[in-house]
Amino acid sequence: MTEPRSGMTRPPQLSVTLLGLIAALSCSAGPQGLASSGAQAPASKPPQPSATVPPPAGSADASALAASAAGALPQMLLGAFELVANPGTPSGELELELSGFEGKPFGELTRRGLSSKVLDGRLRVKLPTQYPSSSDPVLAAHRACSFVIDCDEPVVRGVLATLPQSISTEQLREFVARFISKKDLSHGFDIASETARSHAGDCSEHAVFYTALARGSGMAARVVEGLALVTDPRGQQGAFGHAWAEVNVDGSWWLADAALGDQTSWKVLYLPMFVMQSEGTNYTVEALTKANVHLVKRVLANPAYFERR
Numbered sequence: 001m002t003e004p005r006s007g008m009t010r011p012p013q014l015s016v017t018l019l020g021l022i023a024a025l026s027c028s029a030g031p032q033g034l035a036s037s038g039a040q041a042p043a044s045k046p047p048q049p050s051a052t053v054p055p056p057a058g059s060a061d062a063s064a065l066a067a068s069a070a071g072a073l074p075q076m077l078l079g080a081f082e083l084v085a086n087p088g089t090p091s092g093e094l095e096l097e098l099s100g101f102e103g104k105p106f107g108e109l110t111r112r113g114l115s116s117k118v119l120d121g122r123l124r125v126k127l128p129t130q131y132p133s134s135s136d137p138v139l140a141a142h143r144a145c146s147f148v149i150d151c152d153e154p155v156v157r158g159v160l161a162t163l164p165q166s167i168s169t170e171q172l173r174e175f176v177a178r179f180i181s182k183k184d185l186s187h188g189f190d191i192a193s194e195t196a197r198s199h200a201g202d203c204s205e206h207a208v209f210y211t212a213l214a215r216g217s218g219m220a221a222r223v224v225e226g227l228a229l230v231t232d233p234r235g236q237q238g239a240f241g242h243a244w245a246e247v248n249v250d251g252s253w254w255l256a257d258a259a260l261g262d263q264t265s266w267k268v269l270y271l272p273m274f275v276m277q278s279e280g281t282n283y284t285v286e287a288l289t290k291a292n293v294h295l296v297k298r299v300l301a302n303p304a305y306f307e308r309r
Contacts, residue, residue: 079241146279151216176258226273
């Protein structure tokens with residue numbers, strides 16, 4: 001991890017176990033061929049990935065999905081959850097089978113009106129027809145540099161200096177996807193300046209680095225964690241832990257995912273579960289204890305989910 005800025009101390013070295021848990025919530029991206037998720041110009045609503053249900057695939061096998069991508073997209077996704085057909089799940093909904101959930105509000109799924117009720121340790125979640133944006137107010141912190149989003153570091157400012165003055169959110173997404181040229185899972189949850197040096201990382205590094213460059217370009221941006229329901233070009237499906245960015249456009253927070261690319265080849269349905277609040281030295285603790293992704297054991301869907309186009 002990069003040397004801390006003046007007045008800040010580096011957090012204690014993360015244990016191997018903690019790094020492993022963080023990695024289990026992460027995904028790395030291939031160069032192209034993943035679901036599109038960027039935005040176009042900050043002045044207009046970003047185009048969001050379609051929530052169209054993919055072709056029939058039967059019961060999903062997340063490991064098979066990851067393996068199918070291995071040739072063209074090395075180590076694309078990690079933190080796979082079993083996605084299975086369940087006739088008892090209502091059409092138009094998913095059920096998240098949870099461990100240790102006590103029925104309290106379930107983070108962003110509840111705040112964005114996606115979670116309905118808990119039954120026998122399962123959380124019912126409505127399938128969104130488009131990205132479930134948020135109308136949260138823009139805070140000063142959403143434009144500011146921080147320990148994690150360290151857009152004031154010289155190495156990050158150097159990257160910002162190479163960008164067009166009026167870069168759009170989509171152009172920025174494409175830039176970050178190219179800039180992080182080494183797509184792998186060897187990084188736990190690097191801060192932006194470390195990614196600026198290494199050009200490496202998985203979905204969490206894409207999200208953090210995008211957020212840093214967006215804020216450095218005058219945009220309001222933040223990091224989000226949750227589930228991504230992915231369908232590959234062959235129709236195989238899986239559910240994965242994922243991290244992405246959101247940018248505020250005209251009062252709404254919209255998806256800007258630099259880790260996933262071409263929507264025409266890959267379909268991704270996003271379920272936001274957690275918005276990063278703590279951007280100080282304890283950010284990894286918050287990400288693990290409040291993100292709720294770690295509570296998910298498997299994802300259940302009505303068989304119609306796998307049959308609809």
